[in-house]
Structure formats: C-alpha cells, structure tokens
Amino acid sequence: MRGTVRYGVIGGGDMGREHIRNLALLDGATVAAVADPFEPSRSAALRIAGPNAVACPDYRELLADASIDAVVIATPNHTHAVVLEDALATDKAILVEKPLCTTVEDCRRMEAAARRGGNFVWVGMEYRYMPPVSRLVETVHAGAIGRLRMLHVREHRWPFLPKVGDWNRFARNTGGTLVEKCCHFFDLMRLITRDEPVRVYASGAQDVNHLDERYCGAVPDLIDNAFVIVDFAGGGRALLDLCMFGEASPAEQEIVATGDAGRAACTIPASELTIGRRASGRSETTVIEVAPALLSAGSHHGSTWFEHEAFLAALRAGTPPAVSVRDGLVAVAMGVAAERSITEGRPVDMAEIGLKEPSPQKDLREFSPFQKRDGGDTEPLPG
Ligand SMILES: NC(=O)c1ccc[n+]([C@@H]2O[C@H](COP(=O)([O-])OP(=O)(O)OC[C@H]3O[C@@H](n4cnc5c(N)ncnc54)[C@H](O)[C@@H]3O)[C@@H](O)[C@H]2O)c1
Incomplete structure (x- = not known):
C-alpha cells in the first residue's frame, strides 16, 4: 500500500478520539471519516479529525466508502461482533479495539469470517x-x-x-x-x-x-x-x-x-x-x-501511537498483523x-x-513438603 493511508474511525468516544489524535501524529496516515450515531461524540471526534473528514451517523456509510483503506473499530464491546462482521465483508484493513468480542463464540465466528475473507485484522492490544x-x-x-x-x-x-x-x-x-x-x-x-x-x-x-x-x-x-x-x-x-x-x-x-x-x-x-x-x-x-x-x-503511555506505527508498517510491508x-x-x-x-x-x-491445548499432568510433589526417594517412599525435604 503506497501513499497516504486513509482511515475511517468507527466510534468517536474516548478511545476513538485517542486513535484520531495519534493518527494525526503519524506520517502517511489521515483520518478521512468518522462514524458515530451519537452526535456529541461524532462532532467532538470531527473537531480533532479536521475539516476534511466526513461525518457518518451510520458506520455502514463509512464502510461503503471505497476511498477508505483502513478502519478502526472503537465502539462499545458488545457492538464489536456486528460492526466487525460488516467490516470483514469489505477489503479494508481493520484495527478492532479490545476485547475482540464479549464471548468466545462471537470471537470464533470472527476468526472464521476473517479466515474466509483473508482480511488484515489487528486486535487493539495496545499495552504491548x-x-x-x-x-x-x-x-x-x-x-x-x-x-x-x-x-x-x-x-x-x-x-x-x-x-x-x-x-x-x-x-x-x-x-x-x-x-x-x-x-x-x-x-x-x-x-x-x-x-x-x-x-x-x-x-x-x-x-x-x-x-x-x-x-x-x-x-x-x-x-x-x-x-x-x-x-x-x-x-x-x-x-x-x-x-x-x-x-x-x-x-x-x-x-x-x-x-x-x-x-x-x-x-x-x-x-x-x-x-x-x-x-x-x-x-x-x-x-x-x-x-x-x-x-x-x-491515556495509555504513548502506546496508541506505537500500535499505529506498527499497524501501518505491517500494512505497507504486507506482513501479518502482530496481534x-x-x-x-x-x-x-x-x-x-x-x-x-x-x-x-x-x-x-x-x-x-474450547481451547485445545491439553492440561499438563500436575506433579503433586511441587506442592508437597515431601519428596520421593528413588525407591518410591517419601521423606521430608531438608530444612
Ligand atoms: N485499548 C485500550 O486500552 C482501550 C481503552 C479504552 C477503551 N477501549 C475500547 O474502546 C472501545 C470504545 O470505548 P470508549 O472508552 O471509547 O467508549 P465511549 O463510550 O467513550 O465511546 C464509544 C462510542 O461508540 C459509539 N457507538 C456506539 N455504537 C456505535 C455504532 N454502532 N457505530 C458507531 N459508533 C457507535 C458511541 O456513541 C460512543 O460515542 C471499547 O471496546 C473499549 O473496550 C480500549
């Protein structure tokens, strides 16, 4: 991906605005649209994004805009599954805020949809x-x-x-x-x-x-x-x-x-x-x-900027998302x-x-004041 990457931010609340402020500090990125059904959030986000950004009360208008390359989903947790599913039906790159979804079932559906669509999806684990x-x-x-x-x-x-x-x-x-x-x-x-x-x-x-x-x-x-x-x-x-x-x-x-x-x-x-x-x-x-x-x-100790820097670098290089x-x-x-x-x-x-990794067998000696002798008997640990 060459030239300036055009971002659409879905959700103009606290976290959406943090994304917009950080994207403004990143070379090669611009926020071209903001979607939020709540007018006060939408206008507060637009004031930060600048006069060239388009306002969308419905995020589906933003997703339908072919000029947007990447979307940031910063809506409340319980809306992530619906918004992400719609975003996955486009070819836009996606940064979805944590938690991916509120249930493991919804996370699995998103995983299957992302695999089918081959989308570039990055989960916002910015503490990394x-x-x-x-x-x-x-x-x-x-x-x-x-x-x-x-x-x-x-x-x-x-x-x-x-x-x-x-x-x-x-x-x-x-x-x-x-x-x-x-x-x-x-x-x-x-x-x-x-x-x-x-x-x-x-x-x-x-x-x-x-x-x-x-x-x-x-x-x-x-x-x-x-x-x-x-x-x-x-x-x-x-x-x-x-x-x-x-x-x-x-x-x-x-x-x-x-x-x-x-x-x-x-x-x-x-x-x-x-x-x-x-x-x-x-x-x-x-x-x-x-x-x-x-x-x-x-409010996250500079991490949002570094997250976006890494996201954009991976997008440009065509490498998989780090998260x-x-x-x-x-x-x-x-x-x-x-x-x-x-x-x-x-x-x-x-x-x-539903995660497949097997549980290791617990060795109860780890928790015991006794240790096994070669013969199989136990004796108290020294000291
Ligand atoms: N990575 C982090 O450290 C971090 C920190 C804070 C919040 N978050 C996450 O960011 C997300 C947003 O949190 P917040 O603190 O900004 O909440 P917030 O309540 O301040 O803002 C959420 C905004 O989303 C809007 N919204 C609701 N439904 C929408 C829809 N369908 N389309 C578009 N906009 C919609 C609301 O009107 C509101 O303006 C949450 O998932 C939260 O967990 C992450």
Missing part, C-alpha cells in the same frame, strides 16, 4: 506497545533473566470511568471486568511467556465500586478486585492482581518477570525498567523516555475462564472454554 512494557518483553526474550518461571501483573487503579450510555456498567455489555479490562494482561502473559494457558484459578468480587449507582433500577455487576492465577503449558505460572479502588497506588501497573537467572520489572507511569541478576543480587533501573507529544495524545484475531480470541477466553472460576469457585481448564 507501552515503551517500558515493550522493553521488558525484549529483555525477557533476549534471555536476560534465564528461563522465565513466574510472571506478576499488578494493576491498582481507579474505577471504570463513565461512558456514553453507561454501556460499561454491566457485564452483558463488556464481557465482565476480567474480559473487558484484563484481556490486555492475559495477552501480555502469552506474549511474555511465549506459551499457552492451560488452567485458570481466580478469586474476585465487586466489593466497593458502583454499588451506589442505579441504571433503570439495576445495580452494576462489575468485579472490582481479583487475583487470577494462570498455569501455562510449559510449567510457568502467572498472577494477575487487580484492584480497581487502588487510586492511592503510585504505580498504576507493575509487571515482574522472574526467571532462573534474574528478574525484570517495569512500572507505569514511572516508566522504569529494572533488571536484576541472581548471581550478583544486584539490579539496575533505567527510565524509558516517552515523547511528551505521545503521552499527551492519549492476530487468534490472540484476541485467546485473551477473551482467559478472561471468560477467570470469570467462570470466580462464579463457580473452582479451577477452570482452558479446554473447557
């Missing part, structure tokens, strides 16, 4: 593109911490913000907190471990947030705190620690990868990367600078497994959610 996170991923994959065994992801932040029509107050619209918000973290777990999840154990609840709100008489039903443990096929394990009444935390996000030779950790918004080695017991911290223009173009529909599907499936684990109070195998 936060500069300190990308550096942590590179560090781990370069072998700096040896063999990765444990991964901690902590997000302690503020409650869900108000959204247009309050769509994000109910799990039927969002997929549930562990799908809506935490698909980012499950995606990071797969990216960092380069492995597939096999089992999920979770504990969580709605203890603090939104309990005093009413929408047509109904109280929101959103988990606001959880611990989620994920076992990976290769034996590594990951923990998500989520608190959405954690405004007092200095770090909004912290990711710690620990291997048999060392440890790499990053924090946001401090944008620090700390790498330590077991052999020396020492660590060094580097601040990963992010250009102020990118920080102020959104595939499959990646989007598995991240949703992990969230669904975590929500189910909480509701049913039990571990949930990913095979139950």
Whole structure:
C-alpha cells in the first residue's frame, strides 16, 4: 500500500478520539471519516479529525466508502461482533479495539469470517506497545533473566470511568471486568511467556465500586478486585492482581518477570525498567523516555501511537498483523475462564472454554513438603 493511508474511525468516544489524535501524529496516515450515531461524540471526534473528514451517523456509510483503506473499530464491546462482521465483508484493513468480542463464540465466528475473507485484522492490544512494557518483553526474550518461571501483573487503579450510555456498567455489555479490562494482561502473559494457558484459578468480587449507582433500577455487576492465577503449558505460572479502588497506588501497573537467572520489572507511569541478576543480587533501573507529544495524545503511555506505527508498517510491508484475531480470541477466553472460576469457585481448564491445548499432568510433589526417594517412599525435604 503506497501513499497516504486513509482511515475511517468507527466510534468517536474516548478511545476513538485517542486513535484520531495519534493518527494525526503519524506520517502517511489521515483520518478521512468518522462514524458515530451519537452526535456529541461524532462532532467532538470531527473537531480533532479536521475539516476534511466526513461525518457518518451510520458506520455502514463509512464502510461503503471505497476511498477508505483502513478502519478502526472503537465502539462499545458488545457492538464489536456486528460492526466487525460488516467490516470483514469489505477489503479494508481493520484495527478492532479490545476485547475482540464479549464471548468466545462471537470471537470464533470472527476468526472464521476473517479466515474466509483473508482480511488484515489487528486486535487493539495496545499495552504491548507501552515503551517500558515493550522493553521488558525484549529483555525477557533476549534471555536476560534465564528461563522465565513466574510472571506478576499488578494493576491498582481507579474505577471504570463513565461512558456514553453507561454501556460499561454491566457485564452483558463488556464481557465482565476480567474480559473487558484484563484481556490486555492475559495477552501480555502469552506474549511474555511465549506459551499457552492451560488452567485458570481466580478469586474476585465487586466489593466497593458502583454499588451506589442505579441504571433503570439495576445495580452494576462489575468485579472490582481479583487475583487470577494462570498455569501455562510449559510449567510457568502467572498472577494477575487487580484492584480497581487502588487510586492511592503510585504505580498504576507493575509487571515482574522472574526467571532462573534474574528478574525484570517495569512500572507505569514511572516508566522504569529494572533488571536484576541472581548471581550478583544486584539490579539496575533505567527510565524509558516517552515523547511528551505521545503521552499527551492519549491515556495509555504513548502506546496508541506505537500500535499505529506498527499497524501501518505491517500494512505497507504486507506482513501479518502482530496481534492476530487468534490472540484476541485467546485473551477473551482467559478472561471468560477467570470469570467462570470466580462464579463457580473452582479451577477452570482452558479446554473447557474450547481451547485445545491439553492440561499438563500436575506433579503433586511441587506442592508437597515431601519428596520421593528413588525407591518410591517419601521423606521430608531438608530444612
Ligand atoms: N485499548 C485500550 O486500552 C482501550 C481503552 C479504552 C477503551 N477501549 C475500547 O474502546 C472501545 C470504545 O470505548 P470508549 O472508552 O471509547 O467508549 P465511549 O463510550 O467513550 O465511546 C464509544 C462510542 O461508540 C459509539 N457507538 C456506539 N455504537 C456505535 C455504532 N454502532 N457505530 C458507531 N459508533 C457507535 C458511541 O456513541 C460512543 O460515542 C471499547 O471496546 C473499549 O473496550 C480500549
């Protein structure tokens, strides 16, 4: 694809406008149309996109415009399946916001449709593109911490913000907190471990947030705190620690990868990367600078610009999307497994959610204060 790529942005709310601001900072990209049925969102988005962008109350007008090369779908989660299905019927490149869809069934339908259509579809897992996170991923994959065994992801932040029509107050619209918000973290777990999840154990609840709100008489039903443990096929394990009444935390996000030779950790918004080695017991911290223009173009630590830079580069080079529909599907499936684990109070195998990866046999010695002797008897571990 040569020349300036013409984008259409579907959904002119908070995230749609963040996309428009970042596309304006990218060479070779222009926002040519914005679609939103809600006039205030549409005009706010158009003011950022500039006078040459066309306004469409119905996204299907935008999809019918042959001059648009690529679309960004930034509509509420429960509308992704319908809008994406229509977009997949065109030959436009697509960046669909996370979560891919709110159910695994819809994600599978999208995967089949994208395969049939051969579309270029990229799922908006932009946390991969936060500069300190990308550096942590590179560090781990370069072998700096040896063999990765444990991964901690902590997000302690503020409650869900108000959204247009309050769509994000109910799990039927969002997929549930562990799908809506935490698909980012499950995606990071797969990216960092380069492995597939096999089992999920979770504990969580709605203890603090939104309990005093009413929408047509109904109280929101959103988990606001959880611990989620994920076992990976290769034996590594990951923990998500989520608190959405954690405004007092200095770090909004912290990711710690620990291997048999060392440890790499990053924090946001401090944008620090700390790498330590077991052999020396020492660590060094580097601040990963992010250009102020990118920080102020959104609320995601510059990641939206880097995501678009990578999207456009892949589109021009004809290489596959870095974040595939499959990646989007598995991240949703992990969230669904975590929500189910909480509701049913039990571990949930990913095979139950329809993912094929087999569960590894658990070696109970991992959890036992006894170890097996050659003869098969057990004896207490020393110390
Ligand atoms: N990647 C991230 O980190 C990130 C961050 C925030 C939001 N998001 C995602 O972006 C999406 C939008 O979230 P938001 O925060 O902008 O919500 P929002 O409520 O601020 O905006 C959504 C907009 O979509 C419009 N809309 C609804 N149905 C539509 C349709 N059929 N066609 C066109 N427009 C339609 C609404 O009128 C509204 O203006 C969600 O899927 C959300 O999960 C992703």
